[in-house]
Amino acid sequence: MLPRYAVRRAAPWITLPLVLALGACTQDAADDAPGDPTSDSPSDSPESPAAGSSAPAPLDWRPTGEAATATVVVSQEWRAVVSPDGRRATLRRNVDPGAEEIVVPAPRGRRISQVLLDEDRAVVVSPPAAETGPTTGTVVDLGTGDRTRVRRPVPAAGGAWASYGDELRYPAIGPRGAYCLALLDLPSGHAQRDHCAGKGEGFSQVTMSSAGTAMLTFDDRRPTSCRTPVLLVEGRAVPIAEATPCRGWEAVATETGAVWSEVRDERQVSRGHVLALDDGTVTELGAGATGTLTPCGSSVYFAAAPARGEPTRVLAWRPGGEVQVAYRSGGTGRGFVSALECAGDVLNLTVLSDDGDEQLWAPVE
Incomplete structure (x- = not known):
């Protein structure tokens, strides 16, 4: 229940559990398997995105043209292609494929886990093997090709990096080994620790938007940790008071509040x-x-996997609006969204499906 505010319900959706990279703050159940027909709930029948509204047109999705085995991130002008073995990231312009490429190799013994991309720069992230030692982050100026290593505060092993505009946030090693979130101003190179987790606590799922930074905090409670979606305000983790206590999974700051997800069945944490x-x-x-x-x-x-016989969907919501369908697969074979990320003003999507895998990108407003 959310007693402090009125609750409106948009269209419900049936989802199948997906194979996704999940945070380490709770435990997966053995019966949470992709395509498990027992996970379908009769109370979640598929309906139109918003009652009484016409079905919106999807985004203008375009194929990347890259091999399905490669990891691809596309912006309006650039693309980053990580080789299937994770050993190198190749940066090249979309409109001039014959132009000189920028190749960023992973350090010896490491693999590239993430590339953040916009029109000005790329950030290539290479964590250490077995998460021992600091992560290597390389900032590439796409205009000049110059590269800068992220050194201070020292990047911690593990955890995803996030960026928006000229700011980069990443997990960092703090005093006495504390787990912290660093803030790096990319043009100036100035960096600082902006938030540090308390004893017995951690954070994950960091997101950045025009409205600010959000993340998930969790504690070391057993058998299930208490997970809280928070907004980062002047270095303080401010809980989203409207979220169900200890059930959060991720959050995004918006101009009028926040969007977050909650796991209500600990046996199915992918839903x-x-x-x-x-x-x-x-x-x-x-x-x-x-x-x-x-x-x-x-x-x-966000991705919503379909019920049996229904297409895979990506849904969109903006403040003051209703849920819309941003992507709908052409087939009805079982599938799931394995990657969904933003590069400047371009949304990137990877769908793995019985009907065939797709790597797509689309400009957004």
């Missing part, structure tokens, strides 16, 4: 319920795949 706080009103946006909340442009996107 979440997405909610939005919009100028004091909480709206339930529907069931979605945990780990896929992605701010891009003026909207927040």
Whole structure:
């Protein structure tokens, strides 16, 4: 229950558990398997995205043209292609494939786990093997090709990096080995520790948008940790008061509040319920795949796996609006979204499906 605010319910969706990279703050259940027909709930029948509204047109999705085995991130002008073995990232312009490429190799014994990309720069992230030692982060100026290593505060092993505009946030090693979140101003190179987790606590699922930074905090409670979606305000982790205590999974800051997901069945942590706080009103946006909340442009996107025989969907919501369908697969074979990320004002999508895998990108507003 959310007693402090009115609750509106948008269209419900059936989802199948997905194979996704999940945070380490809770335990997966053995029966949480992709395609398990017992996970379908009769109370979550698929409906139109918003009652009484016409079905919106999807985004203008375009294929990347890259091999399905490669990891690809596309912006308006650039693309980053990580080789299947993770040993190198190749940066090249979209409009001039014959131009000189920028190749960023992973340090010896490491593999590239993440590339953040916009029109000005790329950040290539290479964690250490077995998460021992600091992570290597390389910032590439796409205009000049110059490269700068992220050195201070020292990047911690593990954890995802996030960026928006000229700011980069990444996990860092703090005093006495504390787990902290660093803030790096990319043009100036000035960096500082902006938030440090308390004893017995941690954080994950860091997201950045035009409205600020959000993340998930958790403690070391057993058998299930208490997970809290928070907004980062002047270095302080401020809990989203409207979220169900200890059930959060991820969050995104918006201009009018926040969007977050909650796991209501600890046996199926890949299935979440997405909610939005919009100028004091909480709206339930529907069931979605945990780990896929992605701010891009003026909207927040998330994946919702279909019921048996239904297409795979990516849904979108923006403040003051209703849930819309941003992507709908052409087939009805079982599938899931394995990657959803933003590069400047471009949304990138990878779908693995019985009907064929797709790597797509689309401009957003």
